[in-house]
Amino acid sequence: MSTLIDITPPVRAGMAFFPGDAPCEVTQTFSIGPGCPVNVTEISFSTHCGAHADAPLHYDENGASIDQLDLNDFIGPARVIDARGKGPLCLPEEIAGQLQGVPERVLLRLEEKLDPMVWPEGFRSLAPETIELLVASGVRLVGVDVPSVDPETSKDLPSHMAARRADLRILENLVLAGVKPGDYELIALPLLLEGLDAAPVRAVLRPLAPAGGGSPGK
Template identity: 55%
Template structure:
């Protein structure tokens, strides 16, 4: 079955949220006389690249990413296009694709995702859109931008709906080559027992 890799590349040039820790890598050992292996150490925010937010990210008493259930990150999902709709994805922008909705929804807002820069004008979910999706039984929402809230938001209203309704979230996906429709999502977070998020290698698989 066909696979779509919906994860952006992660390297020192990967864009990060302003003030966040970028990716860096140092070599602790290199192959040579007396050393049979290459071994590196990496430093990065867990929000670099495609990632899953933990409740701890937006709730002081929330669970770490290593403590959340994996089921929302694996299974049938729907990709919905809302390309160029403006700063917020509102209910009317996705209304055409809500019939028989699976429990995971990924929204594409870019015609072409900017992989080389941080987009301060990124599109985000309107909180009422998250509420509607939760009412329809959705367990996970994803987006092809760096946040489900506007980049300059201090209230994080959509994150607070996620917190209150118990949903999970994926951010920084790359959906440039993905048509609207249903797929199998595989985007498991690492079992980081104290972290507020985790990188994921997010893929979509063609349904049988």
């Protein structure tokens, strides 16, 4: 059996959240004790809490909601690319040389290891031209290890708009520190939240079997 690489940050009370968004809160509804045989917990959080998939409805008032998206977009071959750099935006020329034979899903590591309990102020994001390059290369899903493909202060969301024009899927808040660049199988299914603008995912990578068949490492 191949090893799964979990690229999902833990969801817990007090974790960092986009300024102005709803925090993650946890309360105990029932606790095991005299007269109560079970533990039951209540949890509330934003649809953009932790690792999540954006639906077009997030940035397009007439866009599809998360339950209307094709799950096949979120499963399949993916390439992890180290796109760390000094500038505030990842520009197309920084990744262009790593797109030869690229699969339909690309995950971009933009930052060093982030602490999920601390808001990454000034995080690196994507230039809209980078989105356009990915789309031109046949990519239909992009994932990043930061809270948004656009800068946190952006009001016009140019990279989200580039994704909207191309009907490109977006994953945000992944954990890519420590993941070796290369090709994997991605599994990142969003929760079936009817009519909503996004949904949390449990995102994992599975190493691809070596050419010729067999299990990795054998």
